[in-house]
Amino acid sequence: MTIKKVLQPYLELPKAVYIMLLASVISNMGNFVHPLLTMFLTYKVGMGVATVGSIVAINSVAGLVGTLIGGKLIDKIGRKIIFMVFRTLSAVSILCCGFAKDTWIIVAFIMLSNFVTGISSPVYSTIMTDLTKGDKRKTAFSLHYMAMNVGMAVGPLMAAFLYNKYIRLLFIGDAVTTIISVILVATMVPETMPKFGEFDAEENEKDYHKETAEQGGLMKALLKRPQILIFSAIMVIYFLVFSQYNFGISLQLGDVFSKDTASLVFGTLMTVNTVLCSLLPPLLPYVIKNVKPSMCIALGGLFYTVGFGMMAFITSYGMFILSAVLWTIGEILVATNTNIYIADNAPISHRGRFNSIFPIIRKLGFILGPMLAGVYVKHFSIQALWIPIGILAFIGALLMCGLQIVVNKRETSCRKN
Structure with a gap:
């Protein structure tokens, strides 16, 4: 390279x-x-x-x-x-x-x-x-x-x-x-808004009309693309998990370290996250050039599984840093490829509406995640939170792989017909 x-x-x-x-x-x-x-x-x-x-x-x-x-x-x-x-x-x-x-x-x-x-x-x-x-x-x-x-x-x-x-x-x-x-x-x-029907026929054929213009509203377009509805449901799981980078981690550090040390460690983890999110994204297109967006998201789910799941067992400063590196790589894979997946499956006539899906999914996950985690921690403990969080991330990765398998079969069927 x-x-x-x-x-x-x-x-x-x-x-x-x-x-x-x-x-x-x-x-x-x-x-x-x-x-x-x-x-x-x-x-x-x-x-x-x-x-x-x-x-x-x-x-x-x-x-x-x-x-x-x-x-x-x-x-x-x-x-x-x-x-x-x-x-x-x-x-x-x-x-x-x-x-x-x-x-x-x-x-x-x-x-x-x-x-x-x-x-x-x-x-x-x-x-x-x-x-x-x-x-x-x-x-x-x-x-x-x-x-x-x-x-x-x-x-x-x-x-x-x-x-x-x-x-x-x-x-x-x-x-x-x-x-x-x-x-x-x-x-x-x-102004980049395309005119209705403005799409290269060759590209349409190659992508099985994924970006062909549609008549009607958002729901009608979504129902013609059920994979986006399934994808959105899976992504809620991902953001339920990722919402813990702020809520769950801060509680975990407060439980493991003293008050002053916890705030210092939390600041360090956020710095690690910010630096990696600023440096790694330009390298990803080269590294994962031939990997489908959905499989990149599945890989991100595995990084979440290890990065968040390991916090059920760690107590040292260095291991928390390692954890942050892992879930940050997952964050980058998930965030960038979610936008790409939606863009690749959005009809040319509904791109604005389809691109509004991602921030809505993210906010929904960030609303529900801390609420559900708070209830769980109240009945168990903050350290016990990370096992179900890791399991959820793994389930999300499996579901994303399953979705891609179904889509592959559908595209193979389209080729034969």
Whole structure:
């Protein structure tokens, strides 16, 4: 494996993909407010924990509803215009928070911002789906995942500094970076929404019409592609498991180490996760070039099985680091290939709606995971949590393999007919 071979695929993507990646880095670098929402409302505003919990939950639901709406708008109106309008509204909403005096007005603007951001969130993956196919699609989504993580690695550090000393600049900085990303897309990215029926016949034949345009709504399109419904159900299991990287691990470390040491170890694990998520994605398209996305996701499930499952038996700092490396590799395999799988099976007429599925599945898993884990830990122990988590991950991997076997048989049947 030479450096030239590794880098070559990244030099062959359409210009608009690079602009979207840059916009993603800038936007995530400036995502100051939402990660610190709980701390801001609790310690700066002085709200009670129960009230803050309700606000955070409602805010998450607002983003989820926005994503559902956004998928259809992106397909009906256009990718670029939806991004420009709703990201600008998000920036204005966050900017208003910096100058509002009333607590509930601030909360309302934050929720509005999350709602309109949700509407525009499927645009990134939809544009990349429009502009790429095959191996280039793998490369684009791997780079996008890296771009998000680079932005998210820098953003919280800047946010923490502004939070302590310049709270108004926290909101202004968030708004400004959002506007910069809007300007980049507005001036340098063309509208990529394809016209109905616009798809190369040769590619259709090769992919068994997976991306052929469909008439009707999302449910009708999904029912014609039952593998996506099954895939979505399996992915809920994956994100039930992955949600424990924040909830379960923090409790486990608190149980194994002293309070001060636990926070240090947790910070180290999150750093390991962020660094790997920023460095490894560009290597994956080369390493797994000929592996189907579903099998990459199954492999990711096995990394989850070992990485999370081993925490039932470990107590040393070094082993927790190893665990983090393993489940982070799983995270990268799952996250990048989930987008690719959905993109490869989305009808050209419903790409926005299909690309809204991934964030919805992720949020559903992150809502249910901590709730179910909390109930389990209450009756057993935090260390006992990791055995069922590991088993769930293994079941998810087996189900994904089973789905691919069924799809292979179906495609073989199509060839014969």
